[in-house]
Amino acid sequence: MPATLCSPFLTQHEPLGTMTDVVTDAPGQAIDDPRSGAGVVWIPGGTFRMGSDRHYPEERPVHRVTVDGFWIDTHPVTNAQFARFVAETGHVTVAERPLDPADYPGALPGLLQPGALVFRKTEHAVDLRDLRNWWAYVPGACWRHPEGPASDVSGRANHPVVHVAYEDAEAYAAWAGKDLPTEAEWEYAARGGLDGADYCWGDDFTPGGRIMANTWQGAFPHENAMLDGFAGTSPVGAFPTNGYGLCDMAGNVWEWTSDWYAARHPTDADKPCCVPLNPHGPARDGSFDPRQPTIQIPRKVVKGGSFLCAPSYCQRYRPAARQPQMIDSAMSHIGFRCVIRKGREP
Ligand SMILES: [Ca+2]
Numbered sequence: 001m002p003a004t005l006c007s008p009f010l011t012q013h014e015p016l017g018t019m020t021d022v023v024t025d026a027p028g029q030a031i032d033d034p035r036s037g038a039g040v041v042w043i044p045g046g047t048f049r050m051g052s053d054r055h056y057p058e059e060r061p062v063h064r065v066t067v068d069g070f071w072i073d074t075h076p077v078t079n080a081q082f083a084r085f086v087a088e089t090g091h092v093t094v095a096e097r098p099l100d101p102a103d104y105p106g107a108l109p110g111l112l113q114p115g116a117l118v119f120r121k122t123e124h125a126v127d128l129r130d131l132r133n134w135w136a137y138v139p140g141a142c143w144r145h146p147e148g149p150a151s152d153v154s155g156r157a158n159h160p161v162v163h164v165a166y167e168d169a170e171a172y173a174a175w176a177g178k179d180l181p182t183e184a185e186w187e188y189a190a191r192g193g194l195d196g197a198d199y200c201w202g203d204d205f206t207p208g209g210r211i212m213a214n215t216w217q218g219a220f221p222h223e224n225a226m227l228d229g230f231a232g233t234s235p236v237g238a239f240p241t242n243g244y245g246l247c248d249m250a251g252n253v254w255e256w257t258s259d260w261y262a263a264r265h266p267t268d269a270d271k272p273c274c275v276p277l278n279p280h281g282p283a284r285d286g287s288f289d290p291r292q293p294t295i296q297i298p299r300k301v302v303k304g305g306s307f308l309c310a311p312s313y314c315q316r317y318r319p320a321a322r323q324p325q326m327i328d329s330a331m332s333h334i335g336f337r338c339v340i341r342k343g344r345e346p
Pocket residue numbers: 214215216217226228229230231232307
């Protein structure tokens with residue numbers, strides 16, 4: 001197996017040590033998390049430049065942040081891992097539960113059946129300002145049936161689980177003895193030690209012509225050239241790892257973080273002494289969507305972009321990129337990974 005590719009099977013069958021063996025200033029030592037059996041890597045703490053002043057407005061301003069060291073899953077939680085969690089706990093995901101009409105004033109009855117939002121490639125070019133052109137609410141769609149009741153995850157055990165709302169991700173993390181990452185932790189890990197770089201691997205999107213992440217090639221959303229080999233999600237480990245040995249920190253699926261969303265980052269600290277340590281994001285009440293005032297569902301930050309991010313439409317396959325997501329959202333391009341903070345090692 002090439003050293004630049006990560007594999008959950010490598011880390012599951014060839015553990016390199018235990019969590020307490022790890023030298024805390026050295027990154028990249030993948031070991032088994034003894035609770036969930038997932039590969040985790042120690043990310044040494046440090047200060048980095050979070051955000052970007054060169055891309056979308058919500059990524060501004062660049063500001064310094066310090067995070068303590070933490071463990072993070074080497075890849076997004078897979079269908080196989082999520083299935084084990086469900087088998088052991090009986091967890092029923094948000095997308096599988098009946099909806100309360102009180103939470104969705106004005107919604108058509110057909111939209112109140114359990115289900116999830118499924119991406120559908122269009123036949124031709126559409127108005128890119130209207131997401132309804134390619135997102136369909138599909139009753140019966142859920143993590144077990146990603147495209148609807150007639151679909152399943154056979155052959156996709158090693159793909160990231162999708163259609164998980166925030167509380168599903170939280171429940172998984174609690175079961176695994178972990179937490180969801182803050183946005184700062186997630187971005188710091190995604191940068192892989194390349195402070196200030198545009199991408200997880202440097203400043204060139206396709207170094208030497210190589211596609212480094214599962215994104216969308218072609219004119220979105222009607223022409224998926226699939227030059228990376230994948231129309232939808234891909235198995236974790238199909239693309240090169242970043243400098244910390246992490247898979248899929250760009251593309252494949254968006255990943256939940258624990259931070260509430262605000263449309264801008266805080267400004268940079270005036271002095272090194274005042275750089276925020278382990279920030280947890282802004283307050284919940286500011287996270288609501290101002291364009292939809294009748295919907296009072298708070299929004300968390302998701303990171304990393306997905307297989308739907310295209311240079312022509314959404315260049316969010318970058319560590320600084322971020323997007324707000326209502327916490328009840330179950331979509332075919334959102335998954336998650338977990339962290340373990342110091343002092344919580346099993
Ligand atoms: Ca792709």
